[in-house]
Amino acid sequence: MARVSLLACFVFLLIALMDSKSVNMTFDYAGASIADVQSAFANGSLTSLQLTQYYLTRIEYLNHYLHAVIEANPDALHEAERADRNRRFGHEHPGLLNGIPILLKDNIATSDRLNTTAGSFALLGAVAPRDAGVARFLRDAGVVILGKASMSEWAHFWSSSAPSGWCARGGQGLNPYDTSADPCGSSSGSAIAVAAGMAAVALGTETDGSILCPASANSVVGIKPTVGLTSRAGVIPISPRQDTVGPIGRTVADAVAVLETIVGYDKRDAEATASAAGFVPVGGYRQFLKKEGLMGKRLGILKGFFQFADGSSEAKVFAAHFRVMQEKGAILMDKLEIANESEIVNPFLSGEETALLAEFKLSINAYLSDLLTSPVRSLAQVIAFNKKHSAEERTAEYGQDIFLRAENTDGIGSAERDAIKRMAELNAWGLERLMKEKRLDAVVAPDSSISSVLAIGGYPGISVPAGYAHAGAPFGICFGGLKGSEPVLIEIAYAFEQATNVRKPPALGYVEGRRSQIFYNGY
16 A cells, blocks of 8 residues: 555645644544544644645546446545635534535536436436435535545446345445455445545445445445435435435444435425425434443344354344344344244335335336436437447446336326325235334344345345455444434444444555556456
8 A cells, every 4th residue: 555655745745835724644544533633623734735635646546446436526535625615714614524525426416517317328427417415515505526436336226136235336336345246236436436435435325225225235324214314316326215325334323414414405305305204303414423332232133134144243243233232232132033024124025125115116217318418318219329438338238127127107097096005005914013013213134135025115224344254354233213213223223333442444455466467457
């Protein structure tokens, strides 16, 4: 990593000359928390410009290998300078995110010089009419939009054969801990970038597993909010019934700071955000960052998801974690099962697949028609684009079977209504009944294994780093609950994180020796 350190030093020296300020070379730029950054801002040892330039430099160096970022914001340094200027003159935005550089997943629209393409060449050059709701909330908080994170193309809802973390524009994203491990999708780039210190925090989106899975796979924290808690306006959609936008950070506190900023009513997603507005607590979410947050919490251990071989590293780690939870005052309800569990996690049996295909066609056509300019205006045109540009989009290799099945739908008919009704029944008799009967505060499962349970009900979940397998690949622990239960989930997740202190940064020394080879191989 000597080369990147020298390059970073050179950049920082240039910045110092421009700013006439010395650079704090002892500051942990890649691993600093938002609170650390704000403290450095306050005492004058760090500027937003210096931090933004550091991240841009780190992206330039690491992205050739990890493929976490599709494009950097050409105006990021200007935004950082403006944040510093406002701070100098006492005009800074209130809150922890002022001057903080943040990556947005490439399906979250911005009304600037950045593209929003869901990783596809089909939308390259399209112009959004406005910022997505969550992007607008971030700008209002003084955030620096650092760029667009890579992702599984079309949020992994175009081809059942395409690998997780791959998109035509960004290439194949790689897990920074174990490059042979699945980086998981579809918010893969957001999680990879945060894990590798290429951004302080990032936004991801989830329909079923796309925040929780990459967070667990890349040893970061991911919060999948209650559907409607965050606006989906201006986000390339799959389903208005299941889509949600949430933060990915290195710590629970960082993720919560972002969540607190992006929640709330948005007139462009009025029905969902108005319905969820009552879940937002007075005083925000950071008040629930309590080290004693496990005390008295009733946690349901879902035995069907903890299927690890006796003696495996995962089995040992989770057993140790359960002991820590009990030591911290949690009440564990072991060996619980959700009714019709096997049906819920199978999208073809639950009805999820049937509903999503129809919802996607309606939603994507509406999104494309709202763009100011776009090479494509409908799902049918995207399919045609992929056929014409099969070399770039690898349709000969991966196909586009999900797109084709979605295009063959004809709105929300009887089959789709039956599917949605069936999912509502599974929710009522599944997680909701279990939590009410056992008086649970949360359920616990490994990685993102309960993502479908949470997805079809619009329920929230938080993934926290739990450990590392023998080859170094991370795994996580997920705390899930019913709608609006973010406050109690934050208490649990934060207390667990503070008690276990699992996360460690990836060892990125291997990039130095293999960068040229990997780049040559065309990833």
